[in-house]
Amino acid sequence: MIRYAYIIPLLPLLSFFINIAVGKRLPRKGDWLCLGTIAIGLAMSIGIFYEVFRAYDPNFRYHVVFPWLTVGDRALLNTGILIDNVTAVMLLVVTIVSTLVHLFSIGYMHGDPKYNRFFAYLSIFSFSMLGLVLAESFLFIYIFWELVGLSSYLLIGFWFEKKSASDAGKKAFIVNRVGDFGFLIGILIIYATCGVLGYDQVFLAIGEGKLSGTLLTLAGIGVFCGAIGKSAQFPLHVWLPDAMEGPTPVSALIHAATMVAAGVYLVGRVYPMFTPDAFLFIACFGLITLFLTATIALAQNDIKKVLAYSTCSQLGYMIMGLGVGGYTAGLAHLTTHAAFKACLFLGSGSVIHAVHSQDIQEMGGLRKKMPITFVTFLIATLAISGVPGFSGFYSKDMILAAALEFGMKSANPLHMIFFVGALFTAGLTAFYMFRLVILTFFGAPKDHHKYDHAHESPASMWVPLVVLAGLSFSFWYSGWFGTLVQKPKSVANLAGISAPAKVATMEHAAVMAPAPHGEAVSAKEGALNASRGSAPETGEHGQAPPHGTSASGETPHAAVPAAHGESHEEASHLAHMAHSYAMYSSVAVGTLGIFLAFVVYTFGWINPDRVMNAVKPLHNFLQNKWYFDELYDATVINGSKAFARGLAWFDLHVVDGLVNLVAQLGVFVSFLVGKFDDYVVDGAVNGVASATIGGGSVLRRLQTGKLYHYVFVLAGGALVIFLIKAF
Amino acid sequence: MTLDKLLIIAAALFCCGLYTVMTRRSAVAVLMGVELILNATNINFVAFSFFLSRVMGGQIFAVFVIVLAAAEAAVALAIFLRMFATTGTVEVDVADEMKG
Numbered sequence: 145m146i147r148y149a150y151i152i153p154l155l156p157l158l159s160f161f162i163n164i165a166v167g168k169r170l171p172r173k174g175d176w177l178c179l180g181t182i183a184i185g186l187a188m189s190i191g192i193f194y195e196v197f198r199a200y201d202p203n204f205r206y207h208v209v210f211p212w213l214t215v216g217d218r219a220l221l222n223t224g225i226l227i228d229n230v231t232a233v234m235l236l237v238v239t240i241v242s243t244l245v246h247l248f249s250i251g252y253m254h255g256d257p258k259y260n261r262f263f264a265y266l267s268i269f270s271f272s273m274l275g276l277v278l279a280e281s282f283l284f285i286y287i288f289w290e291l292v293g294l295s296s297y298l299l300i301g302f303w304f305e306k307k308s309a310s311d312a313g314k315k316a317f318i319v320n321r322v323g324d325f326g327f328l329i330g331i332l333i334i335y336a337t338c339g340v341l342g343y344d345q346v347f348l349a350i351g352e353g354k355l356s357g358t359l360l361t362l363a364g365i366g367v368f369c370g371a372i373g374k375s376a377q378f379p380l381h382v383w384l385p386d387a388m389e390g391p392t393p394v395s396a397l398i399h400a401a402t403m404v405a406a407g408v409y410l411v412g413r414v415y416p417m418f419t420p421d422a423f424l425f426i427a428c429f430g431l432i433t434l435f436l437t438a439t440i441a442l443a444q445n446d447i448k449k450v451l452a453y454s455t456c457s458q459l460g461y462m463i464m465g466l467g468v469g470g471y472t473a474g475l476a477h478l479t480t481h482a483a484f485k486a487c488l489f490l491g492s493g494s495v496i497h498a499v500h501s502q503d504i505q506e507m508g509g510l511r512k513k514m515p516i517t518f519v520t521f522l523i524a525t526l527a528i529s530g531v532p533g534f535s536g537f538y539s540k541d542m543i544l545a546a547a548l549e550f551g552m553k554s555a556n557p558l559h560m561i562f563f564v565g566a567l568f569t570a571g572l573t574a575f576y577m578f579r580l581v582i583l584t585f586f587g588a589p590k591d592h593h594k595y596d597h598a599h600e601s602p603a604s605m606w607v608p609l610v611v612l613a614g615l616s617f618s619f620w621y622s623g624w625f626g627t628l629v630q631k632p633k634s635v636a637n638l639a640g641i642s643a644p645a646k647v648a649t650m651e652h653a654a655v656m657a658p659a660p661h662g663e664a665v666s667a668k669e670g671a672l673n674a675s676r677g678s679a680p681e682t683g684e685h686g687q688a689p690p691h692g693t694s695a696s697g698e699t700p701h702a703a704v705p706a707a708h709g710e711s712h713e714e715a716s717h718l719a720h721m722a723h724s725y726a727m728y729s730s731v732a733v734g735t736l737g738i739f740l741a742f743v744v745y746t747f748g749w750i751n752p753d754r755v756m757n758a759v760k761p762l763h764n765f766l767q768n769k770w771y772f773d774e775l776y777d778a779t780v781i782n783g784s785k786a787f788a789r790g791l792a793w794f795d796l797h798v799v800d801g802l803v804n805l806v807a808q809l810g811v812f813v814s815f816l817v818g819k820f821d822d823y824v825v826d827g828a829v830n831g832v833a834s835a836t837i838g839g840g841s842v843l844r845r846l847q848t849g850k851l852y853h854y855v856f857v858l859a860g861g862a863l864v865i866f867l868i869k870a871f
Numbered sequence: 872m873t874l875d876k877l878l879i880i881a882a883a884l885f886c887c888g889l890y891t892v893m894t895r896r897s898a899v900a901v902l903m904g905v906e907l908i909l910n911a912t913n914i915n916f917v918a919f920s921f922f923l924s925r926v927m928g929g930q931i932f933a934v935f936v937i938v939l940a941a942a943e944a945a946v947a948l949a950i951f952l953r954m955f956a957t958t959g960t961v962e963v964d965v966a967d968e969m970k971g
Contacts, residue, residue, distance in 0.1 A: 851901065852892070
């Protein structure tokens with residue numbers, strides 16, 4: 145089966161071409177074709193996963209390469225397929241979610257005038273994503289990366305008649321391009337130094353020391369920039385919430401399993417090449433994203449916007465998990481998140497389909513009307529909140545453990561911020577997700593007209609929900625995932641950075657790290673600790689908690705590589721300890737968040753409106769998404785507009801002035817040339833003509849027309865010749 | 872009979888022909904004058920050939936000239952016929968279309 149893996153992405157490509165060309169004329173507008181091809185892909189992915197699973201080998205690899213572009217007898221660029229455990233899992237995730245989204249769309253998009261085109265776009269999206277997963281070189285992952293960007297543009301802007309939708313499509317595409325540019329630079333650095341692009345070849349070259357030091361860090365950060373764009377990390381997270389303008393199945397497909405996962409997958413794919421500095425960079429961005437977007441999600445009232453920001457936040461978790469060294473944790477969260485977030489999105493689609501509204505303030509009490517949607521949505525919410533027994537608990541717990549371990553091992557107490565921030569945000573996540581569930585499904589209906597209209601969705605819509613909810617339990621993942629997906633050896637470490645130097649650079653980077661945001665987190669965390677006494681672990685460890693240290697960063701903590709002297713045993717003990725602490729604390733915080741949500745929105749012990757009014761500026765700040773859009777409007781967009789206006793002025797006055805000057809010069813010269821032509825050239829021509837006329841009028845008199853005149857001249861001429869000859 | 876006497880006869884004949892061409896107004900008469908000129912040259916050809924050359928080039932040339940004169944007369948008379956048809960006369964003074 146694994147030998148035929150290349151067929152998996154090609155099938156959706158085929159159905160794309162067929163459906164875009166003749167889809168309208170096919171029976172049922174060709175939806176069965178797209179669904180069928182992706183279902184075959186799903187079957188093959190299951191087969192591949194089964195083979196991989198039976199081998200049960202952490203180092204399993206299936207790698208085919210053949211030359212794609214050769215110059216002379218040197219293969220310049222290769223193409224091929226790389227399947228290891230991560231790829232097999234990702235293949236399964238992508239095909240499962242994609243298949244279910246196809247199925248869901250049959251019901252959701254029923255009757256849309258562009259039905260066949262929608263399915264064609266879904267197919268090209270699946271093709272791009274599967275190609276991206278299977279790619280074995282930086283070049284091909286970049287190609288598919290861009291294809292994913294293109295197809296997401298098509299899908300987000302699917303209802304392009306709506307201006308907001310077409311704007312959202314453009315925004316997603318352009319913001320992604322910003323990140324992709326960094327990705328391209330990273331690839332160019334790699335190609336310029338190593339001269340190869342295959343993952344294995346590049347890692348080998350880096351291991352040989354062809355690319356090291358700061359340049360390697362830059363290459364890593366460049367590649368990570370791609371992930372920032374695609375996985376919607378701060379500061380490029382702005383596109384993802386807007387992308388909710390697309391049809392809801394698209395939101396599920398793009399924001400749960402495919403496009404946003406691509407960035408995390410990329411980071412996991414090129415994991416060995418990151419330097420400690422690059423890891424710290426990645427972790428910082430993950431932390432900022434997960435906190436920032438979670439706070440925004442607190443104040444949103446659009447069901448899909450809440451989910452969108454929660455997606456951003458969860459992606460932040462993954463990225464931070466990868467950044468702090470939790471390779472397995474990050475990818476596990478990617479996998480589990482794909483299932484429960486797809487379930488949440490499709491569930492929200494089901495709700496929107498039923499009540500024709502996206503505002504949770506208008507919903508309520510829907511659990512009686514839509515029992516299946518309610519139960520599946522609740523299961524997925526429990527999963528994302530990190531309740532034990534559900535998949536989110538399993539993976540988020542690993543991320544928290546990795547962050548705690550990182551913080552404990554690090555000589556810099558500031559690094560505990562990763563754990564503390566993530567833990568606090570875990571509480572926020574539970575709170576806002578349950579706020580969503582309570583407002584949507586519990587309580588009394590707020591809009592009776594909409595409530596009376598609501599009904600359970602058709603089977604093609606709830607079957608995917610049930611399947612995805614089923615996949616949101618942790619027993620599917622625990623055990624084998626940790627065994628099969630293991631952190632690859634870093635090649636960057638071999639590249640000649642000695643351990644103390646590494647610590648020094650990390651310290652340096654920590655000082656350089658964006659501190660202001662850390663302050664905000666720690667300040668709030670401190671407030672929370674003071675008021676509720678949660679997060680006991682910070683006290684227990686006796687490590688300086690972030691809010692203890694002055695946030696101004698006055699003490700850079702000279703590089704003391706003390707923590708690096710510990711033995712391996714100690715490290716594993718530390719990891720174990722970190723894991724159990726993380727587990728207890730995350731359960732505690734998650735429960736607290738859920739409890740708080742019920743307190744506020746069900747029991748009514750705290751009136752949300754009064755709280756809202758009490759912290760009005762903060763609420764406005766959050767509801768307006770930290771004013772990121774306004775910030776970008778003011779800086780990037782208005783900046784480029786002003787720049788464009790400046791260029792227009794330059795064009796109008798300087799460039800056009802030059803052109804006009806040249807033109808006037810030309811006119812003047814032409815005038816002179818014209819006069820010359822009139823008087824000199826034409827004068828010469830006319831002179832010749834009048835000379836000819838004058839000469840002719842004289843000579844014409846010679847021609848009398850009388851025969852004897854001619855004969856006389858003839859004879860006279862002969863006589864003259866005779867006389868000349870004679871004398 | 873010597874060469875110079877023959878040349879004198881030919882020259883006299885030539886002058887007669889030339890005179891006829893220059894003075895007569897009738898085209899046919901002009902044609903006859905041309906015939907005289909041609910025959911004057913014929914005499915010269917034959918005379919020079921007889922007295923000064925061992926080959927018969929002059930005599931043969933004279934035969935050519937006779938043939939030429941016949942052809943010329945035919946063409947010229949055809950022209951005169953056309954001229955008579957258009958103008959009603961064959962007087963050369965009338966045919967001054969080429970007058971400058």
